[in-house]
Amino acid sequence: MLGAGTFRDDLGASVVVALVALPLCVGVAVASGVPAELGIVTGVVGGLLVGCFRGSSLQVSGPAAGLTVLVYEAVHTHGPAALGVLVLGAGVLQLGMGVLRLGRWFRAISVAVVQGMLAGIGLVLIAGQVYALGDVPAPGDMPGKLGGLVDLTGRAEWAAVALGAGTVLIMAGWQRMPDRIRVVPGALVGVAAATAAANLLSLPAQRVQVAGVLSAVEPLGVTDLGALASPAAVGTVVALALIASAETLFSAAAVDRMHDGPRTDYDRELVAQGVGNTVCGVLGALPMTAVIVRSATNVQAGARTRASRVLHGAWLLLFAVALPQALSAVPLAALAGVLLHAGWKLLPTRAVVTLWRTxxxxxxxxxxxxxxxxxxxxxxxxxxxxxxxxxxxxxxTSHVHVEQVWEDGVLCLRVVGNASFLRLPKLLDALESQPGDRPVRLDLSGLRHLDHACLTALDGWARQRERRAGTPGRESAPEPG
Structure with missing residues (x-):
């Protein structure tokens, strides 16, 4: 049972996380091309449902900027009605991977690929939200977005641009504030300031369209499952499941380094995410994943147990049901500013510089x-x-080199390392550079790996030497494999 001190810490952390999550839930939904309420629904499911699982103690789940690009493409290609089916399929796939204990294998993915994935998402997110910053409809494809930047200034609504830019500046400058002030999330301050300015000055900026959380939820029917019949839809399901799982488990590894509590059980966490996405799919909401920003905020706010993330889901539900009209006053440009800031933070500029040097x-x-x-x-x-x-x-890993040693008047060529077809040109160059008028013995006992291509080539070289000079053949070598 939770102690009073622990509950007090979790309660305070849950309020902070909810305040961080609210503008992000709405912003991710709008950027994904779906009603804003669906982002809140996913946040509520991520808190109230996934938060109860024991996979990770302090990690917080909800809609993420990292999935925005894929969801937008899915909605644009398959239609908004198919989103729930795709998310449901991804959740079932995640459940299967968790039950089969495949969660730990996601740690084998190259860090460079993950960082490149986040950088690509950040670039695409920025390219799309630049249009939303000026209340201008964004072209559907990336070439169109890049080409449209040329005449964007002539079409932008500059009042909206000012609101979005102000939101970005507040979020960037908020990091320099004292710790006691930064208890209030910068994203909330930026959106609140932009909302107040837009409404007090009656600025001509587009607002978030809100119809109510319950009216936005459209549960799936049996006939909707037919959307999975197309290969493109199946590919989208696989992409959603793999990318959401990878982002979740990499986030878990990062969050585990931030606290001294229980470590993440990767397979249980994958099952939890699968359950969450299955429910989100049934409700027709956005897909979810663990979000590093909210998770880090949860740890830094002093959360002690998973009660904080469950309570954050309750705060989101309370706000969405009790104060839906407040969302209708939020300018879209302010949410675009939040996502522009999030996209910029996804760009690993320092990592690229460090990797280039090392x-x-x-x-x-x-x-x-x-x-x-x-x-x-x-x-x-x-x-x-x-x-x-x-x-x-x-x-x-396919390093191979040839050592030359004289033994009893015979030149012994000892091949050492891993001989694969990737190094075959180098290996043959070293062997064929030997004069043909001297006895040569080929020793392959120093090889740790010898594939079939190299074995065939070496056999051919040895037979050719035997025919020319009558030299001995090759010595023992490992079996190819």
Whole structure:
């Protein structure tokens, strides 16, 4: 049972987290092309339902900016009515992965790919929210968004731009305030200031359209499941499940480093996320994932147990039901400012500089992943990044070199390392550079790995030497594999 002190700490932290979550829930929903209320519904489910699970003690779940790009593409491609089915499918897939204990394997994903994924999401998010900042409709595809920036200034509503820019400046400057003042979240202060200015000055800026949480929820019917029949929809489900799971479990690893409480059980947390997304899908809401901003705020606000994240869901529900009219006064440009700030924070500029100095291959993978996401889409970009990371790892681990040792008047060429087809040109160059008029013995006993391509090439080289000079063949080698 919770003690009075523990509950008091959790109660205070839950209020702070709810204040951080509210503008983000609304902003992510608007940027995803769905009613603002659906973002709050996902936040409530992430608190009241997922918050009860034991996978992670202090991690907070809800709609995330990291999924905005994928959700927007899904809504644009399959229609708003199909969103619930796609989220339901992703939740069931996450449940299956958790039951099969696949959660721990997400820790094997290259950090450079994850950082590149976040950078790509940040760039796409920024490109889209620049239009929302000026109350201008954004083109549907990335080339259109980039091309439309040329004449954006002529179409923007400058009152809205001022409100959004002011929100960004307040959020950026809020980090320099004393700790006792920063207890109030910067995002809430920025949105509140922009809302007050817009309404007091009657500025011509578009407002959030709110119809009520209960009216926005459209539970799925059996006939809606037919949307999963198309291969494109299945691909979207897989992308949602994998990206949401990866973001959740990487966030868990980061949050575990912030506190001394119980460590995250990755498989249980994956099951919790699966349950949450399944329920969100049934309600037709946005997908959820663990969110590092809210989770870090929860820890920093002094949360002690998972009660804080459950209570934060209750605060969100209370606000949405009791004060829905307050959301109708919020300018869209202010929410765009919040998401622009979030997109900027997703760009790992310092990580790129550090990696370029220490591990340039990782920096290339990071930049290439981000570029692929911007030029294609989120799912294909991540797959390209993973392929590059695997190719880089294979190249770096396939080190092989040839040692020359004279033994009883015979030159022994000892091949050491990992011989794969990636290093075959280098290996053959070293062997073929040997003069053909001297006895040579090939020793492969120093190889830790020998694939079929190298084995075939070495056999061919040895037979050719035997025919030319009658030299001995190769010595024992490991089996290819």
């Amino acid at each position: 591990h340039r291959g990782e920096a290339v993978v990071l930049v290439a992943t981000a570029g692929a996401i911007v030029t294609t889409n989120l799912f294909e970009g991540v797959l390209i990044g993973l392929a590059l990371a695997v190719a880089k790892a294979a190249w770096e």
